[in-house]
Amino acid sequence: MNFPDLLEAYPALGEGLRGRLTVNQPLSAVTWFRTGGPAQLLFQPADEKDLAAFLRKLPGDVPVLPVGLGSNLLIRDGGMEGVVIRLSAKGFGEIEDLGRNRLRAGAAVPDKRLAEAAARAGLGGFAFYTGIPGGLGGALRMNAGAHGTETCERVVELTALDREGNRHVLSNADMGYAYRHSSAPGDLIFTSATFEGNPHDETAIRQEMADVVAHREKSQPIREKTGGSTFKNPPGTSAWKEIDAAGCRGLQVGGAQMSEMHCNFMINTGEATGYDLEMLGETVRARVLKHSGIRLEWEIKRLGRFGAAGTVEPFLGREGEVA
Structure with missing residues (x-):
């Protein structure tokens, strides 16, 4: 189409x-x-x-x-x-050392490249970015985090353009950060941000980064076509534990599958469509809701028009009811 x-x-x-x-x-x-x-x-x-x-x-x-x-x-x-x-x-991929334990980075910079720049500058607090397979624009919008640290703990100031092309400078407080969420206006396009770390030994930083990489390689399907964590962790538990308990580890719809290695990761096994992936996700949400009463929330962003295969209703039903 x-x-x-x-x-x-x-x-x-x-x-x-x-x-x-x-x-x-x-x-x-x-x-x-x-x-x-x-x-x-x-x-x-x-x-x-x-x-x-x-x-x-x-x-x-x-x-x-x-x-x-x-x-x-x-x-x-x-x-x-x-x-x-x-x-x-x-145009948006530069990193600048500002001194005073601060770095300025463009929104197109991959998360792991910011971690590398911080290590070279002897700044601690950025190693968690090594394990996040995304870019800073998304990290700023959704408060990306891992291994006990979140973006909101490192951000000092952000620049953004609104829908009319006007430039804005926002503080950390302006972002209204929460778990995997910010309350910044939805029309803002982030272009850069200033981050602050703590002076730390580069050798120790690189060991922390290596530990993050080793953990990721051991526990996540990083060599597959995946989108990272599919669902946010519900209060008091982990999404993968609830998915596993509902019998959804390895569950497959068309070419989409919940990973056997880490069952909060969806993977495209080869020829999956967007419909396959979203149908799989909503099937998992429906089964977890039925099993434990927990309503998993998507962490992956699903956007655009449905195609010829049809729509996918939340929890496979209307108004959250399991079909």
Whole structure:
């Protein structure tokens, strides 16, 4: 399925831009699941000024979705209406040592590269990023964390553009951080952030990073087409324990499967569709609800239109009822 060409409808959109515009670009190439329909228009801005100029020209009724490395993103088979914005490594991938135990990093920087930069600078508190397979834009939005540390503990200040292309500077307090959540306005596109660590011995930092990598390799299916943790941990328990107890380890729908290694990870075994993955996830949610009464919440973001296979209802039913 293809969408109407936005550049034909709004020819002025591309005028004067230095970034790249692509019509009906398949998004399967930019998500770790390797599934998903097309973006009506994909824009890869050259830098923050280029992005601001584009947003100022974009009609207000055209939807906008920023995506990062696509590590925790499930795009449905019908694709994304409107504009998908993917920040380039060239324009948003720099890391600067500011001194005073602080680093400034662009939103396109992979989490693990920030951890590496912090180690070189002798700054502790960033090793957890070594085990998060995503980019800083997503980490800032969802307060990504691992091994007992969260993004909110390291962030000092953020820069972002709103839907009209206006630049904003936000403090940590402005973000309203909670577990895997921020209350920042949904239309903000984060472009960079300043982080603060603690002086620490580089050798000790690198040992901590190595321990994180070893744990991840031992316990997670990192060589599969996956999206990381599928569900948030419910209060007082772990998502994987509830999934396992409900008999869903290894459960498969089409080409999608809950990992045998870590059953809170969904994997594309080869030819999974977005429908397969979302149906699997909702099947797991339904079985856990029936088994323990716990309503698992998605950590993976599911976006876009459903395709020809049909819709997937939450918990396989309506209004949370198990079908």
